[in-house]
Amino acid sequence: MKVAVIGSGLGGMLSAAILSEKGFEIDVFEKLPFIGGRFTNIEYKGFQLSTGALHMVPHGSRGPLAKLLRRAGAKVEIVDSKPAGEALYKGRRTEIRKKKFPLKSRLNFIKWCLKSRFREVKISEFENDLDDFSRGFLRAFLGWSLSITPDEAIFSKILPIYHQTVKCGGPGIPIGGCKSVIDALTEIVTSNDGRIRKRTGVKAIKPQDYGFSVYAGKDIKHYDIVISNIGHVETGKLLNNEYATHVEPSSGIKYSISLKEPFIGHTGVLFTFNTRRISGMNEVTNADPNLGKGHLLMAHQPVLTNNIRYEIAQGLKDLREILKGHEYEILAIQSYSDGWPVNRVKAGQDIGFETPYRNLYVVGDGAKGDDIEVEGIALGVERVIKRIEE
Ligand code: FAD
Structure with missing residues (x-):
């Protein structure tokens, strides 16, 4: 055939x-x-940048x-990444574990799971019932992993993704x-x-x-x-x-950054909470040093307005704050939409x-x-x- x-x-x-x-x-x-x-990869200045994905499975x-x-x-x-995820929350880094989420927010999660069986629930409705840390994680997770905001996400559709993520225990980076x-x-x-x-x-x-x-x-x-x-x-x-x-496709902006010294220092995702735009970053050279001569940090943000220049300006402000005191060079800023989006369908x-x-x-x-x-x-x-x- x-x-x-x-x-x-x-x-x-x-x-x-x-x-x-x-x-x-x-x-x-x-x-x-x-x-x-x-x-796939694009070689630039000795670094393996990519045509799209953040080198993460x-x-x-x-x-x-x-x-x-x-x-x-x-x-x-x-x-496989270790730890799976870390949070940058109120200027401090902390590993993301179940016990970091207050009991009240976890109970509210169960309540909204039940509600979503009977009607379509947007994640933005549910996030109002969460504490600041849990809400920060939710926004960063959606922005980094799916390039969407809580307004664009339907609870019952995201739930299977969340369950699979918990079951499999985190991402990995192909050598x-x-x-x-x-x-x-x-x-x-x-x-x-x-x-x-x-x-x-x-x-x-x-x-x-x-x-x-x-x-x-x-x-x-x-x-x-x-x-x-x-x-x-x-x-x-x-x-x-x-x-x-x-x-409807989802749009996003990716920043590829070179550093002499590692910033994240491990193979997992650093979710960035309560920023203007940047939702998270990974440092793929910690899994495979051959991906760059030096360290390759990749940051990602969803796009919240139609003005791409403004979106990039917001992302860059975040990066300046997050990377303050570190020596770094932005190798590439790539924006993804329409026919070359983050996801062809949200x-x-x-x-x-x-x-x-x-x-x-x-x-x-x-x-x-x-x-x-x-x-x-x-x-x-x-x-x-x-x-x-x-
Ligand atoms: P596509 O990549 O869409 O390829 C389709 C191909 O078809 C293209 O090569 C195109 O040129 C070709 N084509 C189009 N029209 C024609 C035609 N008429 N005739 C012949 N050829 C044609 N996913 C992850 O799992 N992990 C990540 O870390 C991750 N990060 C991402 C970060 C960004 C910034 C982006 C943009 C995406 C990310 N993704 C990530 C999503 C992931 O990259 C995509 O979902 C995936 O690569 C899409 O694959 P696809 O099979 O849909 O094919």
Whole structure:
């Protein structure tokens, strides 16, 4: 069976690798000159910056992505973070543990869990019932992990993500950063005679009686199955069928910072509470020193207004305060929105992998399973593979 994969992001490459192992004939089409979409490295001044992700796998070696990579035979080493998370609260650093959250806030959490069974509850409603520390953590967690604010988050949709995060015990960092994951998947695809065509954008998909004609570059080829890694909206455009319209991406700004001396000093996330914008930071060189000559600190903020210059100014003010007294250089400020967002669909609003067409599926963010970021992408890919095999 012939499969066309549109886009070489994480979802596309996971699907391509697993199906190529199962004997499917794979063509991956990528419009850009590099493989990996928002999950690969960019080398700059001796540091491995990234096209998107903060070199973090949200549930580390115990999560769905790590499990799927092992199943696919991808050789990736993920270093689990220790501690999982720390808080920068009122100028002091403290490890995040259950007992840091007052009993009253924990009981209120249970109350809102029950309420959310009966009606749609926004996290902003629930946060008013929390103490300052718990509220600070909630805001920082949503901003760092999902690039959203409590106003944009539905309690019942975030709950499964929270439970998975607690169950898996924290994030991890792949040795070699995001690119090591993409390289391992590329190796599997090519070793199974799959083809990856860079600089070859797909212009149209035409459904046929059986299968699809795919217009890529100058060629038109027939495929039995199409897996699209470009989200429902863009897939609809290729079909000339705008079947998905109400899809809202999440935006964010990432700062890559070099330091001679470590600032965080461990492999976990430092959540920054009660700031203007910056929600958290990680220092990936503590897990893999080869990610930078010196230390590479990555900070992230959600975007709260339409004025990107203002947003960056707010983020930079935070960074100046947080890093006061430390010698550092900002290597890059990258802003993410629209067609290259943090998430193609805001957390909790994914619309599944099905399209109106049999044998045409969507993978990647925007078609995630019930989990966070790349873990959700892995669950979405698993569902598509299962459907193809049925
Ligand atoms: P994408 O990365 O969207 O790739 C799709 C590919 O399709 C692209 O290469 C594109 O060029 C190609 N394409 C588009 N149109 C066409 C066409 N017509 N023909 C051919 N090719 C086409 N997640 C985490 O788990 N951990 C993190 O630490 C993390 N941090 C993040 C920080 C930031 C700042 C950002 C932006 C994202 C972060 N994420 C993180 C999210 C994660 O990076 C993305 O969810 C993930 O990389 C998206 O993968 P995808 O499979 O949707 O593919």
